[in-house]
Amino acid sequence: MAPKYAPSLRSRLAPLLLFLQTGFIIISAFFFEIENNINLKKDYFINVYPAFQDVNVMVILGFGFFSTFLVRYGLSSSGFNLLVAAMATQWAIILNGIESCYTRGKIKVDLKSILVAEMCAASALIAIGPMQGKSSPVQLILVALMEVSGFILSEWLLRVLLEVRPLSSIMLLHIFGAFFGLTLTWILYRKGSNQGFEKEKVDKKSGLFSMLGTVFIWMFWPTFNSVLVDERYPGRKLEAVCSTYLALAVSAVTAAALSVFSSPRGKLNLIQIQSCILAGGVAVGVPISVVHHPWEAMAIGFTAAIISTIGFKYLKIHMLLAFECHDTCAVLSTHGLPGLLGWLAHFLLQMKDYSDHTLAVRFAMFHICTLCIIISVSLSMGILTGLLLKWNFWRPPQNNKCFDDQAYWVVRECRDAEMLCSYYLERQIHKHVFWTSNFCLLQFPNLAVRK
Structure with missing residues (x-):
């Protein structure tokens, strides 16, 4: 039986996509400029393009298959992921280039600017995780545009007000995306969600595809965390890669052990494992600039896996019952809690280097303000976006059509x-x-x- 709101794709999605894409093309015609000075650096393309490939595979293929664990929502999760990533990356290039446009009259476009834009798009993909299966593609596009705008605004505030370096500010994308998405699920809560949706199920085949996406994210996460490290210091980039790998390896082993312990039957839980083995990469990415010893990265990965496993086991259901937040992809335990752990690890690792009490207190206030700005902007933009999406004009799917590809695909x-x-x-x-x-x-x- 055809869904009640099926025609909304023709009357809303197609005009919206064509309008946005036409606007992006017009902006690019007047303001985009390919950076030509990089031709003077002989090794620029050789050094940057492999990293660009890794991040591209992680964002498109990894995140696309990561959320295909739902039996009847595989086409939508992977297809809408590509659509959102493509739109969010273009929008991020424009917003990131506003400052350059103001000073030079042109928006500089090169591999590095596209890399940064894709990392901003990754925060949007995290934000739509809690909304998977319960939102129309029109709503997902709007969420991506608003989320990228809010994240770039928060990053600009951190640079201007607190002079935070780009590496540290961009790596807070996990915290921003997770709290943005959770705010949306709270505002757009559907009655009866605590009873469970009829089609929100997992089987062996869909779990296999989902695990494939997790493996791709796991493999390419060292590049994601190290791509913005200053190339003038190859040693620091090597430290970032090694630290990320060690944290991921430890979190994978720890998550497997805790999954067995937390299971009543003493067996591994696929969905729990695929969320928790990535916690180490999330947690170590936030303090990547101050992690200099292998044991620090391994300790962060170990703690992140514990927190993520506990959050997946207990917090997901409590968030639904107590706060009416239906988190489809468990972004709180996969990105939110490990991101907060990474912020805390950054704070502790930096504090131990201060011998002066005054400087330590000043840094503590500075670091706390960083988190407050990120969370404040995330919650504010999430509330604003949620109120916008509550308008019935966007035609959200009915409860019996949630988590079903047939509502949007042939x-x-x-x-x-x-x-x-x-x-x-x-x-x-x-x-x-x-x-x-x-x-x-x-x-x-x-x-x-x-x-």
Whole structure:
């Protein structure tokens, strides 16, 4: 049975995408400029392009398959991920280039600017995680545009007010994206979510594809954390890569052990593991500029896996029951809590280097203000976006159409099977009429209403 709001894709999604893309093309025609001075650096392309490839694979392929664990939402999770990433990256290039446009009259475009824009887009992909399956693609596009705008605004405030370095400010994307997404789920809470959605299920095949995305993210996370480290100091970049790998390795082993301990049957939980093995990369990315010893990275990865596992096991259900936040992809335990742990680790590792009490207090206030700005802007923009999306004009899916690809995609095989069953039920020409009717009604309950 076709969803009630199916025509909204034609009347809303297509005009919105064409309008935005036309606007981006016009802006690029007047203000974009390819940076040509990099041709003077012989090794620039050789050094930067592999990192660009790694981050691109992680954002598009890794995040795209990461959320395909839902049985009937695989096309939407991977397809909408690509759509959101493409739009958010273009928008981030424009917003990041406003300062350059003001001083030079042009927005500089090179591999480094696209890399930074993709990292901003990654924060938008984190933010739509809690909304997966419950939002239309039009809503997801709006969320991405608002989230990227808010994140770049917070990053600008950190640079201007507190003079935070770009590496430290951008790595707070996990905290910003997680709290932005959780705020949206709180405002857009659906009645009956605590009962569970009919199609919010996981099976072996969808879990395998989801684990594939997790593996890609896990493999390329060292590049993601080290890509913004100053190239003039190869030793620091090597430290960042090694620290990220060690943190990821420790978090993977720890998450597997804790998953067995927390299971009533003493078995591994696939969805829990794929969320928690990434916690080490998230946590160590925030203080990556001050992590200089292997044991520090390993301790951060170990602690991050513990916090993430506990959060996945207990906080997800409590957030739903107590705060009415239905977090589909568990971004709180995957990105939010490890990101806060990374902020705390940065604070402690930096504080131990201060022997002067006055300087230590000043740095503490500075570091706390950094977190307050990030969370304040995240919550404010999340509330603003949530109020915008509550407008019924965007046609959100009904509860019985949530987590279902057929609401937005042409699923040929399922549609043909449904039409065939409908044909059998209406004419009852099959020799095994009773068996066919019961099978069709079991597979497609809506046919009973149609009949």
